[in-house]
Amino acid sequence: MGRERDLQELRSLLAASRLLTLTGAGGCGKTRLALQLVGECLERYPDGVCFVDLAPLLPIPVIVPRAAVAALGIKAQPGQMHLQTLLA
Numbered sequence: 001m002g003r004e005r006d007l008q009e010l011r012s013l014l015a016a017s018r019l020l021t022l023t024g025a026g027g028c029g030k031t032r033l034a035l036q037l038v039g040e041c042l043e044r045y046p047d048g049v050c051f052v053d054l055a056p057l058l059p060i061p062v063i064v065p066r067a068a069v070a071a072l073g074i075k076a077q078p079g080q081m082h083l084q085t086l087l088a
Contacts, residue, residue, distance in 0.1 A: 003033055010037050031055070 014020050014037065022030040034051055041049050052071040057063050065083040069076055076085045 003029070003036070006033060007037060007040070011040070014041065026055075 010020065010022075010033070020037075022034055024030050031053065038049050038051050050068075050071050052068050054064060054067060057067055062082070065081070065086050069082045069086050072086075074085060076082055077088075080088075
């Protein structure tokens with residue numbers, strides 16, 4: 001409710017990029033906004049869209065690719081770092 005302008009801006013940003021990150025103070029509605037955007041985008045992206053919740057993670061850079069691989073349901077390749085698996 002009242003977030004149509006934000007959603008429009010996010011749609012525009014997502015159309016120009018494969019990855020979109022929302023940041024802001026806790027409790028301002030980032031997750032709800034992201035889930036709304038994902039729901040709207042399902043038909044436009046036949047390969048799918050994915051929401052990766054980073055809020056509960058420790059701020060350690062190596063954890064982010066691991067969370068993305070898990071959210072996408074990708075099996076990490078033996079001996080390969082999660083970021084390499086994600087990029088492949």
